[in-house]
Amino acid sequence: xxxxxxxxxxxxxxxxxxxxxxxxxxxxxxxxxxxxxxxxxxxxxxxxxxxxxxxxxxxxxxxxxxxxxxxxxxxxxxxxxxxxxxxxxxxxxxxxxxxxxxxxxxxxxxxxxxxxxxxxxxxxxxxxxxxxxxxxxxxxxxxxxxxxxxxxxxxxxxxxxxxxxxxxxxxxxxxxxxxxxxxxxxxxxxxxxxxxxxxxxxxxxxxxxxxxxxxxxxxxxxxxxxxxxxxxxxxxxxxxxxxxxxxxxxxxxxxxxxxxxxxxxxxxxxxxxxxxxxxxxxxxxxxxxxxxxxxxxxxxxxxxxxxxxxxxxxxxxxxxxxxxxxxxxxxxxxxxxxxxxxxxxxxxxxxxxxxxxxxxxxxxxxxxxxxxxxxxxxxxxxxxxxxxxxxxxxxxxxxxxxxxxxxxxxxxxxxxxxxxxxxxxxxxxxxxxxxxxxxxxxxxxxxxxxxxxxxxxxxxxxxxxxxxxxxxxxxxxxxxxxxxxxxxxxxxxxxxxxxxxxxxxxxxxxxxxxxxxxxxxxxxxxxxxxxxxxxxxxxxxxxxxxxxxxxxxxxxxxxxxxxxxxxxxxxxxxxxxxxxxxxxxxxxxxxxxxxxxxxxxxxxxxxxxxxxxxxxxxxxxxxxxxxxxxxxxxxxxxxxxxxxxxxxxxxxxxxxxxxxxxxxxxxxxxxxxxxxxxxxxxxxxxxxxxxxxxxxxxxxxxxxxxxxxxxxxxxxxxxxxxxxxxxxxxxxxxxxxxxxxxxxxxxxxxxxxxxxxxxxxxxxxxxxxxxxxxxxxxxxxxxxxxxxxxxxxxxxxxxxxxxxxxxxxx
Amino acid sequence: xxxxxxxxxxxxxxxxxxxxxxxxxxxxxxxxxxxxxxxxxxxxxxxxxxxxxxxxxxxxxxx
Numbered sequence: 001x002x003x004x005x006x007x008x009x010x011x012x013x014x015x016x017x018x019x020x021x022x023x024x025x026x027x028x029x030x031x032x033x034x035x036x037x038x039x040x041x042x043x044x045x046x047x048x049x050x051x052x053x054x055x056x057x058x059x060x061x062x063x064x065x066x067x068x069x070x071x072x073x074x075x076x077x078x079x080x081x082x083x084x085x086x087x088x089x090x091x092x093x094x095x096x097x098x099x100x101x102x103x104x105x106x107x108x109x110x111x112x113x114x115x116x117x118x119x120x121x122x123x124x125x126x127x128x129x130x131x132x133x134x135x136x137x138x139x140x141x142x143x144x145x146x147x148x149x150x151x152x153x154x155x156x157x158x159x160x161x162x163x164x165x166x167x168x169x170x171x172x173x174x175x176x177x178x179x180x181x182x183x184x185x186x187x188x189x190x191x192x193x194x195x196x197x198x199x200x201x202x203x204x205x206x207x208x209x210x211x212x213x214x215x216x217x218x219x220x221x222x223x224x225x226x227x228x229x230x231x232x233x234x235x236x237x238x239x240x241x242x243x244x245x246x247x248x249x250x251x252x253x254x255x256x257x258x259x260x261x262x263x264x265x266x267x268x269x270x271x272x273x274x275x276x277x278x279x280x281x282x283x284x285x286x287x288x289x290x291x292x293x294x295x296x297x298x299x300x301x302x303x304x305x306x307x308x309x310x311x312x313x314x315x316x317x318x319x320x321x322x323x324x325x326x327x328x329x330x331x332x333x334x335x336x337x338x339x340x341x342x343x344x345x346x347x348x349x350x351x352x353x354x355x356x357x358x359x360x361x362x363x364x365x366x367x368x369x370x371x372x373x374x375x376x377x378x379x380x381x382x383x384x385x386x387x388x389x390x391x392x393x394x395x396x397x398x399x400x401x402x403x404x405x406x407x408x409x410x411x412x413x414x415x416x417x418x419x420x421x422x423x424x425x426x427x428x429x430x431x432x433x434x435x436x437x438x439x440x441x442x443x444x445x446x447x448x449x450x451x452x453x454x455x456x457x458x459x460x461x462x463x464x465x466x467x468x469x470x471x472x473x474x475x476x477x478x479x480x481x482x483x484x485x486x487x488x489x490x491x492x493x494x495x496x497x498x499x500x501x502x503x504x505x506x507x508x509x510x511x512x513x514x515x516x517x518x519x520x521x522x523x524x525x526x527x528x529x530x531x532x533x534x535x536x537x538x539x540x541x542x543x544x545x546x547x548x549x550x551x552x553x554x555x556x557x558x559x560x561x562x563x564x565x566x567x568x569x570x571x572x573x574x575x576x577x578x579x580x581x582x583x584x585x586x587x588x589x590x591x592x593x594x595x596x597x598x599x600x601x602x603x604x605x606x607x608x609x610x611x612x613x614x615x616x617x618x619x620x621x622x623x624x625x626x627x628x629x630x631x632x633x634x635x636x637x638x639x640x641x642x643x644x645x646x647x648x649x650x651x652x653x654x655x656x657x658x659x660x661x662x663x664x665x666x667x668x669x670x671x672x673x674x675x676x677x678x679x680x681x682x683x684x685x686x687x688x689x690x691x692x693x694x695x696x697x698x699x700x701x702x703x704x705x706x707x708x709x710x711x712x713x714x715x716x717x718x719x720x721x722x723x724x725x726x727x728x729x730x731x732x733x734x735x736x737x738x739x740x741x742x743x744x745x746x747x748x749x750x751x752x753x754x755x756x757x758x759x760x761x762x763x764x765x766x767x768x769x770x771x772x773x774x775x776x777x778x779x780x781x782x783x784x785x786x787x788x789x790x791x792x793x794x795x796x797x798x799x800x801x802x803x804x805x806x807x808x809x810x
Numbered sequence: 811x812x813x814x815x816x817x818x819x820x821x822x823x824x825x826x827x828x829x830x831x832x833x834x835x836x837x838x839x840x841x842x843x844x845x846x847x848x849x850x851x852x853x854x855x856x857x858x859x860x861x862x863x864x865x866x867x868x869x870x871x872x873x
Contacts, residue, residue: 108843167829
């Protein structure tokens, strides 16, 4: 099957075989084909629930708020959880449209939002919800957020302004070309006047409609006595516009095209930038859907002493998560998401916390341990007391931290803004000096004013608006084709400065996925030992067990009777009527088969096992009929390209260090293999962030690469955070750069790409100013040739566009 | 001379029409989802089949 990120994959049992799909849509289509014919598919669909067991009855009341009438029909927006590719969209739309009573269904692929319209007389919202659930997707109410609507409105506004500016500028250019030709060949005065008037008419909306936000922004910043890009653009375009109007009256040459082109190119640059930003915020809103919306509450007053009997008898009731208070008792059954944070009161289980911690190994839960909202309860029921709800849960705080980090402005202002900081005052000063100089030499005031204004006109670099966004666009799309997602322009600027790389171990330097690296049969062949192990581990959810099942693929398992699992320790059952055990050394010993472990192995093997345990691998023992039958070594392999990637980072001039929550033995073994000299272990997530803060205080610019939420604080803290490989959603959100493929070398590539792009941006800014600045002396002397103005505009734009094409690697 | 003015007028009209069309496109949400449409060519059962499907289902329900 396809290579699918583990947390994204959908599993399904088809004719006894376990199949992996990229999404429910593909799963559905696969079944569709298997069942040969749509009718069959529809009839089986009702009692078929693929994917994660999330099919509790959904509280319809949560959806009622979102209903609104549309003519004689009803309409609503619903978020569809589980959409991963275009075929999911296809499947949902088809199924909904085929449902009687639904007149319109459209699923937005980018936002996962479905708009559905139906006839209330024929179908109700509850039926629609269960219809969607029946094909394996989880509908969630879409709660429109004011800021989201606002953002959408702004994006439209910007698009309309840019489109308007482009259309009018295009028209304008026709007349400008005619006027250029007329300048050289001579032109009838009347026609020239008509063309001037048309140009004026076409330029006015570009400046005062499309460019209005820029002009408004420049007045605001002038009030605060600061000079930003808006001031330069507004000053340049307005002076060109007013200068041209004066020229119409005196019969000179006009510069309307300059004025319009400045505004249009600036708006194009802004539109390119806004697109990238919008994508980021859409991912955040999708992340917020991670939280479950309902919880199974036990109706026991919490101040009474809690006994197991009372809990057992208590009435269970589904309530919305928003109504929960600290102290409430909740129950989660296997396969359910844990709704909020809490402390376990009774029950034992394991929880998949990979969405929070990035740790692929499930964490063990029993009385007294903490559970976290948004994580998945694997195979035992738990009753826990709520400790934190709403915005205080770990998940909510992480989302908040990520959202804050994204809205935070780049510590260093963009390059262009810094250049403008001194360029604008300089131009204003030169133009003032021009005015005074001409007056001093006895020129009439009107002549002095005109020359001063023409300095401003020629100085305004219209390619400046494109200099940064265009290089960033080309750099980021070059990165995207090789699996490097760069989240914005400020990231490029920051990444270009890094000189120290800190890499996380689990999932970054290593694969983050345990695999069977060694198997020994004791008294039986290895394949027989594997077969026994497979029979037992087949039904276990444990990731170490999965590694064995994976390795034993193709072997036939035996019947297992009286199967039971001891979370975090091992599994037992009866094979051929005799007891069989598989698990850790401690588990085997506690089961009373003491002594067999060492008795069954000769000295050489014992030594090897000790070595394995030292290098960070886990050793699992298999017993059957009272004696040791097999030994398995499961380890997290170092990525094969890791050493090369470390070398590439060193070549790029970075120092490399490793941090991990694992023990020092394992860490040092891995570091040795990858030629990393500096190791920090074991460290907690917060200590990781602290370590990075310490390095930055020393004046280092730190790159942090990791894949889980335990890295998230460090990713945010670092100058540049890079999420690698099968990273969790939260790591993806907190990182500045995301590596899509599981290839560590791309981290080094990303750094080279950003350094290159940043260099190109600086060159672009130089070229944007160069031609215009060269022409300034002509304007000072009052001999500004209109063709010089047009030429310097064209050349700076061409230089910027051409140079931007170089913002790529290899 | 008049032919030139006519052409200028035509150009302005054409440009203006393009602008109006663009405004209409933005206002009716043509630019809202630019990811999805590129996959539409892979979906080949529009229209006819769908109606037949509905009819079949209604027939089944009547039975």
